[in-house]
Amino acid sequence: MADVSILKCPDYGEEKVVQIMNKLLDSVGLDKIRGKKILLKPNILYASQPEKAVTTHPSVLKAVIKYLQKNGNTIFVGDSPAFQNQDSAGSRAGLKQVIDECGATWQDFTQTATIPAPEGRLVKSFQLASILKDVDIVISMAKMKTHSLMYYTGAIKNLFGLVPGLSKSALHLRFPDRDNFAQMIVDLNLAVKPDYAIMDAIVGMEGPGPGSGYPRNVGLLLASDNVLALDLTAARIMGYKAESLPILSQALESGFWLKPGEAINCPLEKAEDLLIKDYRLIRHLHDASMFRDYMPEWAFRLVKNLTVKRPVFNPKICKLCSECVRICPAKALSVQENRIKADYTKCIRCYCCHEICSHHAITLKKKVF
Ligand code: SF4
Ligand code: SF4
Incomplete structure (x- = not known):
């Protein structure tokens, strides 16, 4: 025990x-x-x-x-x-x-x-x-x-x-x-x-x-x-x-x-x-990995892109510190025209950017569903 x-x-x-x-x-x-x-x-x-x-x-x-x-x-x-x-x-x-x-x-x-x-x-x-x-x-x-x-x-x-x-x-x-x-x-x-x-x-x-x-x-x-x-x-x-x-x-x-x-x-x-009844937990994000075995790679990427939460960048809050750009393992982020641009086809949904943005300029949102 x-x-x-x-x-x-x-x-x-x-x-x-x-x-x-x-x-x-x-x-x-x-x-x-x-x-x-x-x-x-x-x-x-x-x-x-x-x-x-x-x-x-x-x-x-x-x-x-x-x-x-x-x-x-x-x-x-x-x-x-x-x-x-x-x-x-x-x-x-x-x-x-x-x-x-x-x-x-x-x-x-x-x-x-x-x-x-x-x-x-x-x-x-x-x-x-x-x-x-x-x-x-x-x-x-x-x-x-x-x-x-x-x-x-x-x-x-x-x-x-x-x-x-x-x-x-x-x-x-x-x-x-x-x-x-x-x-x-x-x-x-x-x-x-x-x-x-x-x-x-x-x-x-x-x-x-x-x-x-x-x-x-x-x-x-x-x-x-x-x-x-x-x-x-x-x-x-x-x-x-x-x-x-x-x-x-x-x-x-x-x-x-x-x-x-x-x-x-x-x-x-x-x-x-000591159990807490109203702790605000993470609602489980829709996980596309269950589809991986049943569809070709391009279709899986499309499903993932549509159904799994993705980081969305709020330009009104963003300080353009570029820390998210540096940490992004997939090199999916860049600064363009004074805002953060994300290439969601590259994004692996690791949420490192959301984790480290100390200005809270990133939210995680689903595109559909
Ligand atoms: S880490 Fe946050 S504040 Fe800095 S550039 Fe990225 S979104 Fe903007
Ligand atoms: S979720 Fe991960 S891969 Fe996607 S933009 Fe953020 S750091 Fe890059």
């Missing part, structure tokens, strides 16, 4: 977060980890202030660093925002200041190493941040959020940030199909084998996450030594069913984190007492 510890935490007041985090981390056995090198991987999608709920909150990171340092552990913290400088994104999120204040090491992910994934179904090795070779323990520090492509993002998806910068786009292009992309994320986690997961769900994100959604007071902190058990519990609290979430259903199928039918125990707060 896997354990997921949950405690209520009403806000980001530092003293309160420390007090609750100490209890939470004791309960998952982190008090026994001493003298180790530990990598903490918060979610720094892009430069965004903490109150926007895009990034893991600095109070949460600070409480975890302080807790681990008490036992003589050496702490590294890093993430690789898709296109922005790590320092400016980390500073805007308030995380770099915490790292400096605590004397932890702010880790640059630009150096990569080959990390094998022998159990991976689609990918047998990844080029990931080389710090993974030097640390004893990896902790995914996720934020509870919706995700327009994968519906939910938590501790497992958070580790995609170990892929440096724009190399993420290459993986989107290589795995344009949602299920294959999900399997690639699972393979990446099979390569890294994160030791613990901690989730900042004090304020989560609902609606069109992971970057353009709305903050939602949830008032919870979660921790586990089982990354999948934590994600399944968080997703359940939000109102998702595991089988509807491509990453979680494929992680379950792998049998690595949970055996078939294995239960999840919540020794502190009980998940069933």
